[in-house]
Amino acid sequence: MMNPLSYAVIGTGAIGGYYGAKLARAGKQVHFLLHSDYEEVCKQGLRVDSCDGDFRLPQVNAYNDTRQMPKADVVLVGLKSTNEHLLKTLLPPLLHEKTLVILIQNGIGLEADVQAWFPDTALAAGLAFICSAKTEPGRINHQCYGSINIGNFSCKDADLIQAVLADFIEAEIDAHEVEYYEARWRKAVWNMPFNGMTVALQTQTDRLLKNPATRQLIYEQMMEVIGAANALGVQGLDESFAQKMMQMTDEMVPYSPSMRLDFDFHRPMEIHYIYTRPIAEARAVGFEMPRLEMLERELLFIDAR
């Protein structure tokens, strides 16, 4: 039986803020790193407007500097991957010998980069299936879904992963363990088409699927991701998964993915880990993704503007 795990959240936004707040509400020890929202959260705590019921944490452990934070058993990283390099300085004060760092971020190649910076640290991928956004300082709007899949990357302590899953489930978060690489690519099947296309065409998921031309394009882009994943040795992904993703998106509310929100709010877009890296990994084994590479280039042009 383990002692209760302590958590640190780096990036208390739509994702890190949501999962951290749920854990804190369930009585877990959670320490939040904040940046622009620090003073507001010190005063008001965190608010979560959620489809599962709104809640408020009047008082949270808030910090604006990881050097002030206690070491954590588990670090949840909800940082935008455009700031991934900041982990080099943000993480060290939080790490003890057995700390598990979970990267709840979108894209391919994140774990490899962070592992290169911290060769001895246990890493896992966190795949969040959630529609949420930070609408004002310290306030998170959770629209729908909310599950998380955790994929072990380099943690040798299987019990620790299980203990984290147990904490999430206790906090009423639907959480499962998955195979890390397959899970990252499965998520990319949705992320790569929709994040970029909603920016390139200044639209939302529903309109892309209602227009027959872009519906076909989205499907072909999904099949490029599936082809890349297969070429990289991921099993069990085929046309039926693309069809399932299309159908799931048909049934969703009209949605602006995170990259569209980043664009709208003039934040840098996560082009590197969502496009450049997976395209490079696929090319390294001889698989080309011409449509998604074109989308990457359109996004680079838009981002530079």
Add this chain to the structure above:
Amino acid sequence: MMNPLSYAVIGTGAIGGYYGAKLARAGKQVHFLLHSDYEEVCKQGLRVDSCDGDFRLPQVNAYNDTRQMPKADVVLVGLKSTNEHLLKTLLPPLLHEKTLVILIQNGIGLEADVQAWFPDTALAAGLAFICSAKTEPGRINHQCYGSINIGNFSCKDADLIQAVLADFIEAEIDAHEVEYYEARWRKAVWNMPFNGMTVALQTQTDRLLKNPATRQLIYEQMMEVIGAANALGVQGLDESFAQKMMQMTDEMVPYSPSMRLDFDFHRPMEIHYIYTRPIAEARAVGFEMPRLEMLERELLFIDAR
């Protein structure tokens, strides 16, 4: 020795208006079909603001109905190809047994369609290399270039083509005879990337080439067109032609191609003949153009909006 040729211009805009006005200035008999500009041109004639020297034709043969026009030896079609179907009713009053119809339009498949509607009419392609725009009723702004290549499609009278070329040259238009199909595909090498990309990214030619990501994309799109042309039996097109087109565009003034102007002025875009048809012709011989097909779909989405 032929009698002087009579000309009819259908679509007195940036293209038809420019070449027709040059011919009229040189003393050729030219009859202009006008639509929204009809009354203005009856009153004021045509004005051409040209990099080669401005000129004005105070009085021109202006019509707003082809049924009022005399039959012509040569019909210059400068219509937007989105209105191609109008030729079914516009052309018949102008045709005698030997009339040559020259389609000065962008795209692939135009001659095949018009020939199907008029099986016995002599057709040629007109490939205009010109930067020009209609800036107000009856007024054309000719910015640069101005040459025209004529490719015989179904004219059995080789002398007629030569006589037309002689008239163009007499009118100080740089004109050459070319092989029709090769010429259409050569022009597509520039048209397919730049027309759509300036719309999709709301930009101009120079910016697409200055950004390394879109510069590479434009080059790859050019190579898709060259690959398609080769697959369709066009000889003599290779990487060096793409490089030449890149360099030529580098040296051009920042330019908005016709599709960008159509978009800006809320006119329908010529997606069918510039994208859909060449993509279909290539696919029919097993050649895929994924980047240009993606661009076509983005344009169809934008056009429907």
